[in-house]
Amino acid sequence: MFKLNNIPHVKTAKHDKILTLKKNDLYAEILNFLAYNASRHELEGTERIAHMLNKKQGFTLVELMITIVVAGILLSIAVPSLVSMYEQTRVNSNVEKIHNILAFARNQAVSYGSRVNVCSLASQTSCGSTTDWQKGIRVYLTDAGGTNKELRAIDGFNTNDKVKGPAALITFSSEGLSSGGDIIYCPNGKATNSKSVKVSASGLVSYGAEGNSC
Numbered sequence: 001m002f003k004l005n006n007i008p009h010v011k012t013a014k015h016d017k018i019l020t021l022k023k024n025d026l027y028a029e030i031l032n033f034l035a036y037n038a039s040r041h042e043l044e045g046t047e048r049i050a051h052m053l054n055k056k057q058g059f060t061l062v063e064l065m066i067t068i069v070v071a072g073i074l075l076s077i078a079v080p081s082l083v084s085m086y087e088q089t090r091v092n093s094n095v096e097k098i099h100n101i102l103a104f105a106r107n108q109a110v111s112y113g114s115r116v117n118v119c120s121l122a123s124q125t126s127c128g129s130t131t132d133w134q135k136g137i138r139v140y141l142t143d144a145g146g147t148n149k150e151l152r153a154i155d156g157f158n159t160n161d162k163v164k165g166p167a168a169l170i171t172f173s174s175e176g177l178s179s180g181g182d183i184i185y186c187p188n189g190k191a192t193n194s195k196s197v198k199v200s201a202s203g204l205v206s207y208g209a210e211g212n213s214c
Helices: 013-055 061-112
Strands: 115-123 137-142 148-154 162-164 170-172 181-186 195-199 205-207
Touching (some): 061 115, 061 148, 061 170, 061 195, 061 205
Antiparallel strands (some): 115 137, 115 170, 137 148, 195 205
């Protein structure tokens, strides 16, 4: 019996060409499909990132209110501390100036062998007559003939501060002895951070008590 299976399969050049074209078309379709999916996923990823960025571009009203409240609390804590620190720095600087000018006055009295006077500054050649030394300090020498010679002065202190000293002069003799007295410096007029300089009868100039009122 004649069997079809025994008939050899004959391939022609035309048949091979058709198969090649179909394979190429299939490859092209696969490549197009892959490119399309890649582009779609890339676009979706870009859109997702853009959406996330857009969500983070601003604050909600609640977030803004919380930020303002927290900032207010921090300021209420920090500002008083900064003010106190500034006052402390100011009082330290000015008390040192007062100490130095009193020590200078004593040294000049001993060096010149004459009386040196320290008083509150009214003008470059006159003294105040009250306990308010805020306008400054004047140091001058009085020679044997009664003539005054200006030696040094502090022109004034911070207008918000108070400085209290003796109504009379603080004098230093040629031996370095003194009439004595205290000068108190109060930042913003408060006794809290106040400091003072003390002059003893022996002429010793030293830092005095803290916390005294002006």
